[in-house]
Amino acid sequence: MSAEITLLVNPIAGRGRGAHAAQPAASALRAAGFSVRTVLGADAADALSRLRTAVREGTGAVIAVGGDGVVSLALQALAGTLVPLGVVAVGTGNDFARATGLPVGEPAQAGRLAAGALKEGRIREIDLGRVAGTGRRGETWYGTVLCSGFDSRVNDRGNRMRIPAGRFKYDLAILAELAAFRPFPYRITLDDGPVIETEAALVAVGNGSSYGGGMRICADAVPDDGLFDVTVVGDCSRTTLLKVFPQVYKGKHLSHPKVTVHRAAKITLEAAGITAYADGEPLGPLPVTAHCVPGALRLLA
Known part of the structure; x- marks a missing residue:
């Protein structure tokens, strides 16, 4: 597994909590020996394009920092791949984190959990819903x-x-x-x-x-x-x-x-x-x- 981890950040999630939460998450990953690459993007489409590039280039994992919107974006790039997802849930909804038992509103704890899971190989395989293309959209x-x-x-x-x-x-x-x-x-x-x-x-x-x-x-x-x-x-x-x-x-x-x-x-x-x-x-x-x-x-x- 690559030692470079991609941090996908929504800086405005949770009324600005996303930007602040990225730092403790990145610190926890670096303390565990990983290098961190941050993806922001000019908008959602740009962020997804950059994330897909990181996945193609062999990133070791993607850590989504924000709410359910940024997790949704990450799923479009990670579904069906071997690249694992970590979640630092600091948005307004955080339903994905709740459903999977991950910390909510605790960025340092979530960052440490993701770093520990990477070091110890703690991977949980979960299902996703796949929706066939509607109108001009591809599958979601x-x-x-x-x-x-x-x-x-x-x-x-x-x-x-x-x-x-x-x-x-x-x-x-x-x-x-x-x-x-x-x-x-x-x-x-x-x-x-x-x-x-x-x-x-x-x-x-x-x-x-x-x-x-x-x-x-x-x-x-x-x-x-x-x-x-x-x-x-x-x-x-x-x-x-x-x-x-x-x-x-x-x-x-x-x-x-x-x-x-x-x-x-x-x-x-x-x-x-x-x-x-x-x-x-x-x-x-x-x-x-x-x-x-x-x-x-x-x-x-």
Whole structure:
């Protein structure tokens, strides 16, 4: 394994915590005898191009410093390769780190863990979701949750809002979507089974258990069992959705009669006017097909 480690840094993650977290992570790696190369990039596309170059040139590992966005970027370069990923989780969501049991908000500890795993060869192979190309996009890999329906409509609306800034605009987007809420007609195909036609508030396809900074929408999902957990919040009223949604933070929504959970290695979702998001990033409009790919990522743990 190469002694040069690539640090992929999102300097603005977690309201600037990414830039500060890179230093203790790099220090821990250097103290363990590794040299460190930092990748920033002018934008996401540039950062991914630079990261793919580092992987081709034989970097020993990639350490993603930031939140789920920077982890998502790293997955696009590392999926299916032998290059392992370490995570220094200092973003606002950090759902990938939560799902895989890595430290959250502790950059020095996370850096030491990654360095120790490299020295001792502690590698955990985990699954990833692979989504076939949608529109002009190529295939996309994800580690946590692919979401569609009410939650993705909230993301769509929040992303269009220029004011207010920060989390508050998503709170306003939730209120606006609730006012216009109605279940969506879905066509769901699990593995190669028959098409399920149903009305649903949302469908979430979990490789990991949570999204949105700890919302345990697929609470029982584990990232190394070769299967997705598919949570379907069914045909419900606005009042029921308001009752169910807060339960997501503790995973208690799964016992609600309007919630169904399926397990599958492959899923196709179809619904008009719905955007899919994976790891918090927009994929494009449905339909999408996702495959759970066993052992697609080598994780420093």
